[in-house]
Amino acid sequence: MQIDKDLVAASATPLVLAILDEDESYGYAILKRIRELSGGEIEWTDGMLYPLLHRLHRFGFVTAGWRTSPEGRRRKYYAITEEGRVALADQRRQWVTVTTALDDLWHHSQARPAAEGAS
Amino acid sequence: MGSLEPSIAEWRAHVSQATGVNGHDVEELETHLREQIADLGAAGLSEDEAFLVAVKRLGDVDEMSREFAVEHSGRLWRQFTVAPESGARGTSAGLLRALGLAVLAAIAIQVPRLVGMDPAALETFYARNASLLVLPFLAWYYVREKRLTGAQIMLTAAPFLVAGLVVNLYPWTAGSASELVVNLHVPVALWFAVGYTYVGGAWRSHERRMDFVRFTGEWFIYYVLIALGGAVLLLLTSFLLEPAGPETVEAVLGWILPSGAAGAVIVAAWLVEGKKSVVENMAPVLTSIFTPLFAVMLAASSVLYLVSDLASDFNREAILVLDVLLVVVLGLVVYDMSAREETDPPGLMDRIQLVAVVSALLLDLIVLSSMIARIGEFGFTPNRVAALGLNLVLLVNLVRAGWLSVRFVSNKTSFHYLERWQTAYLPAYGLWSAAVVLFLPLVFEFA
Numbered sequence: 001m002q003i004d005k006d007l008v009a010a011s012a013t014p015l016v017l018a019i020l021d022e023d024e025s026y027g028y029a030i031l032k033r034i035r036e037l038s039g040g041e042i043e044w045t046d047g048m049l050y051p052l053l054h055r056l057h058r059f060g061f062v063t064a065g066w067r068t069s070p071e072g073r074r075r076k077y078y079a080i081t082e083e084g085r086v087a088l089a090d091q092r093r094q095w096v097t098v099t100t101a102l103d104d105l106w107h108h109s110q111a112r113p114a115a116e117g118a119s
Numbered sequence: 120m121g122s123l124e125p126s127i128a129e130w131r132a133h134v135s136q137a138t139g140v141n142g143h144d145v146e147e148l149e150t151h152l153r154e155q156i157a158d159l160g161a162a163g164l165s166e167d168e169a170f171l172v173a174v175k176r177l178g179d180v181d182e183m184s185r186e187f188a189v190e191h192s193g194r195l196w197r198q199f200t201v202a203p204e205s206g207a208r209g210t211s212a213g214l215l216r217a218l219g220l221a222v223l224a225a226i227a228i229q230v231p232r233l234v235g236m237d238p239a240a241l242e243t244f245y246a247r248n249a250s251l252l253v254l255p256f257l258a259w260y261y262v263r264e265k266r267l268t269g270a271q272i273m274l275t276a277a278p279f280l281v282a283g284l285v286v287n288l289y290p291w292t293a294g295s296a297s298e299l300v301v302n303l304h305v306p307v308a309l310w311f312a313v314g315y316t317y318v319g320g321a322w323r324s325h326e327r328r329m330d331f332v333r334f335t336g337e338w339f340i341y342y343v344l345i346a347l348g349g350a351v352l353l354l355l356t357s358f359l360l361e362p363a364g365p366e367t368v369e370a371v372l373g374w375i376l377p378s379g380a381a382g383a384v385i386v387a388a389w390l391v392e393g394k395k396s397v398v399e400n401m402a403p404v405l406t407s408i409f410t411p412l413f414a415v416m417l418a419a420s421s422v423l424y425l426v427s428d429l430a431s432d433f434n435r436e437a438i439l440v441l442d443v444l445l446v447v448v449l450g451l452v453v454y455d456m457s458a459r460e461e462t463d464p465p466g467l468m469d470r471i472q473l474v475a476v477v478s479a480l481l482l483d484l485i486v487l488s489s490m491i492a493r494i495g496e497f498g499f500t501p502n503r504v505a506a507l508g509l510n511l512v513l514l515v516n517l518v519r520a521g522w523l524s525v526r527f528v529s530n531k532t533s534f535h536y537l538e539r540w541q542t543a544y545l546p547a548y549g550l551w552s553a554a555v556v557l558f559l560p561l562v563f564e565f566a
Contacts, residue, residue, distance in 0.1 A: 028151045048178060048183065050148060051187050054462065060535060073150065076147045
């Protein structure tokens with residue numbers, strides 16, 4: 001199963017913010033984490049992550065800075081800000097509302113085919 | 120072994136050329152590419168294979184560059200050279216159109232003289248109509264360049280028509296103050312009408328509004344440069360013609376000066392579009408020289424006015440000069456913003472800007488209180504209402520800009536909101552000028 005492109009795009013911001021909420025991170029690691037979390041089913045074009053990160057930076061949701069990692073690699077690290085947490089909380093409420101609504105609907109529709117079969 | 124580095128160098132060169140992608144982005148993408156290659160190598164792929172897979176995963180460069188360009192439209196402005204869409208046709212057709220319209224504007228400004236209007240009437244006519252004779256050609260240039268639709272063209276034409284009717288048909292009292300005030304506000308209001316065509320009708324977009332701010336600033340720089348060159352040319356011409364007598368000199372200059380000034384409006388606009396990269400190097404330098412100077416000047420004079428009693432006897436000229444000063448400072452600050460990389464952390468320049476804004480705010484308050492005192496004493500006049508209104512419009516902007524600046528400098532908010540506020544506020548100036556043109560004469564019964 002591949003996740004639909006529009007859905008990937010819509011979920012990009014909350015995913016990235018939520019990952020950064022765990023700990024600061026850099027582009028490559030963020031993508032790896034997303035793949036891990038979704039069992040490889042959320043497939044991103046890697047290059048598209050960076051414009052998104054820059055947008056979040058522009059909005060002040062994350063800070064960014066170049067640092068050299070302990071293994072000696074230079075990386076641009078991103079960390080979430082207070083404003084970013086507020087935005088994430090807001091996104092979270094929206095997603096929970098949507099998924100709850102869908103859950104309810106699908107609960108009903110699971111019950112219905114069974115009822116029809118009995119009549 | 121050893122084929123990896125050349126491949127990466129080649130990839131880097133290719134990505135660097137994409138629009139909207141700058142050096143830091145390429146560096147960031149390269150670190151990504153290298154990590155991916157290392158991981159794939161660890162999983163058993165050869166260097167070549169790993170490189171190919173990693174590049175493929177990064178995605179199509181054109182598509183990525185488009186995303187970067189959307190995100191950083193300010194950069195795009197600097198990287199675009201001439202002709203956004205059809206590269207082959209663009210430059211020369213745009214140049215020809217600009218030159219043609221410049222010539223038309225130069226002729227249009229002379230029409231009243233050519234049809235033999237008498238000199239006394241001529242002066243009033245120019246005071247009222249100069250911008251109406253020139254700016255329609257600039258608007259038309261963008262109507263064609265940005266391919267506006269029929270409805271959008273009608274919408275652009277409306278302010279020009281209304282302004283033409285107002286300045287020429289309102290029954291002015293001879294030498295009235297409200298006429299003078301209206302004559303000053305018409306060009307400003309019409310400049311916003313040109314702005315509507317410049318943004319291609321997309322006036323709601325904050326990014327396009329910022330483009331218009333950049334355009335206005337850069338147009339101004341080019342216009343001043345052309346004017347300086349023109350002044351030197353006219354000076355030399357008048358020396359050369361001196362033996363022929365002062366009448367000849369005056370006659371020649373009398374024809375060349377207005378036409379040159381009118382044509383330069385269009386040529387400067389074309390230069391802004393065509394030679395963005397030239398001004399890109401100049402504008403940040405100019406603003407970083409003048410913003411600190413203005414900040415110092417404003418801070419010093421606001422302190423002077425505060426501690427002394429000078430403000431109590433502000434006359435009308437002083438208030439006018441201060442109004443102009445505030446407009447210039449605000450223009451400088453907004454133009455500074457348009458040239459700034461949005462994601463840079465607050466730096467020295469932002470603090471200097473804050474000083475400028477706060478001092479301007481203080482001065483504005485001083486002017487305002489003195490003006491209110493004058494109005495209390497002598498009542499409302501067209502001049503005072505126009506100046507008071509402009510002051511209030513500026514005050515609202517400065518208060519909010521100052522507040523956001525403080526928050527930005529102390530890292531409480533991002534630059535984005537500061538910029539947003541300025542672009543959101545932009546129409547207020549146009550609306551205020553339009554309101555002055557339309558209603559002020561009615562309120563004061565054309566006196």
